[in-house]
Amino acid sequence: MxxxxxxxxxxxxxxxxxxxxxxxxxxxxxxxxxxxxxxxxxxxxxxxxxxxxxxxxxxxxxxxxxxxxxxxxxxxxxxxxxxxxxxxxxxxxxxxxxxxxxxxxxxxxxxxxxxxxxxxxxxxxxxxxxxxxxxxxxxxxxxxxxxxxxxxxxxxxxxxxxxxxxxxxxxxxxxxxxxxxxxxxxxxxxxxVRRGGIVDVDTETRSAHWSVGGIFGGGSRHPRGDEHTYFHGDGHTLRGVFEQIGTDILDRVRRRTGWDWVDYDRVLVHQVSVPYLERFIEVTGVPKEKLEVTVGELGNLASATLGVQLARVDAELRRGDRVLAIGLGGGVSVMTMVWEKP
CATH class of the missing domain: 3.40.47.10 (Thiolase/Chalcone synthase)
Incomplete structure (x- = not known):
């Protein structure tokens, strides 16, 4: 280059x-x-x-x-x-x-x-x-x-x-x-960039729950066999863990940045199902109108969820607009990223 x-x-x-x-x-x-x-x-x-x-x-x-x-x-x-x-x-x-x-x-x-x-x-x-x-x-x-x-x-x-x-x-x-x-x-x-950019990142990980869901084949534990190549998980337990640790990380972001929901132009969140998303709204209090809802028409896109949502809203964002991205992942981990459009 x-x-x-x-x-x-x-x-x-x-x-x-x-x-x-x-x-x-x-x-x-x-x-x-x-x-x-x-x-x-x-x-x-x-x-x-x-x-x-x-x-x-x-x-x-x-x-x-x-x-x-x-x-x-x-x-x-x-x-x-x-x-x-x-x-x-x-x-x-x-x-x-x-x-x-x-x-x-x-x-x-x-x-x-x-x-x-x-x-x-x-x-x-x-x-x-x-x-x-x-x-x-x-x-x-x-x-x-x-x-x-x-x-x-x-x-x-x-x-x-x-x-x-x-x-x-x-x-x-x-x-x-x-x-x-x-x-x-x-x-x-x-x-x-000269202005804006990624201004805050945080993570919360509870690895004791790694076995709650995943695809357990292909590694040294289960190198072969179809049984381990399919997704296996306990959705109810996963949701409980996310609810337990998700609000804590959002509180930390709020304290560090001084920004609340009103200060974000869009909020992007990983979406597993409509009931999961509705529960997220209930627990966190995020205004629904700030979300980009994709799960009903695209399903759970795994790690591509937030990227697809960002691509959909990017054209409407102006310089200085703020986006809060909230990721939920098996393992189990929660991640946040605050981005200000430069």
Whole structure:
């Protein structure tokens, strides 16, 4: 890349200068999803159960020849174009996602092979908080002088870990959270800015709850076998943990920044289902009109959720407008990021 910054120079502010998002064209209604699962299962499912429990009408589904990297690449091209930058100007590429194309090598290399460029490329993985973690890592490396301009991308294909059939009611309970998923991707360009930028980041982690939900196959514990390749989780317990720790982190952000809900132009929050979102509104008191609601039409996009929401609202934001992003991820972690449009 062409870096004209003086030797030893470090930026005081780092922000997001370009945003992109990508969704599959194929759509699957929740009614059709339940019908497909029911036809393959030994368990009787009451009509309309999936729609009633999730509030999700439909979601986008990746085609057979579309992968996590596919959506990351498409979104990355949008983010670069929005910022008026070329891929050769990027010196750090982070693929930050819960999904990936392969166990090894890092999916970031597949993304970069498609985009071009020779940036330092690596993956960042932390369930549905992966994308926010990637942005924070990019910001930190820029502030430390280890990078000058970073492209952070995510591509999510969690519909491929939905359990295709149910053998029992007990299995249905642990598989149900997987039926909220939808596919998509997002990207942001992160670089030094003269005003605004990312002004606050916080995290809260309770790792004792790591086993409450996840995809347990593909690693050294369960390297092979279909049983561990499907999403398994206890949605009720996850929601309880998020409620317990979520309000504390929001209180800390409020104390540090001095900003309350009225001071944010938009609030972006990870959305698992409509009931989850309604409970979030009830517990936190966030004004519903400040939210960008995507879950009913796109489902749970995993780490791409916040990026897709940001891409949708970015055009309406003006210089100085503030956005609060709230991430919820298995593991379990909660993350916040305050961004002021430069």
């Amino acid at each position: 062409n870096d004209t910054s003086p030797p030893g120079w470090h930026p005081a502010r780092v922000g997001i200068t370009g945003v992109g998002a990508s969704l599959p064209e194929r759509e699957l209604t929740t009614a059709d999803l339940q019908e497909r699962i029911a036809a393959a299962s030994d368990v009787a499912l009451p009509p309309g159960l999936f729609r009633m429990m999730t509030g999700i009408d439909h979601r986008r589904i990746a085609a057979d020849d579309e992968y996590a990297s596919t959506f990351a690449v498409r979104a990355a091209r949008q983010a670069l174009a929005a910022a008026g930058r070329d891929v050769d100007e990027v010196d750090l590429l982070l693929f930050a996602s819960a999904s990936r194309d392969l166990v090894e090598p890092a999916t970031a290399h597949i993304v970069q092979a498609e985009l071009g460029g020779h940036a330092h490329a690596m993956d960042v993985t932390n369930a549905c908080n992966s994308f926010l973690n990637g942005i924070d890592l990019a910001r930190s490396m820029i502030l430390a002088g280890r990078a000058h301009r970073a492209l952070v991308v995510t591509g999510e294909t969690p519909t491929r870990v939905m359990r295709p059939r149910l053998d029992s009611l007990a299995q249905a309970r642990t598989a149900f959270a997987g039926y909220t998923f939808g596919d998509g991707g997002a990207a942001v360009l992160v670089e030094p």
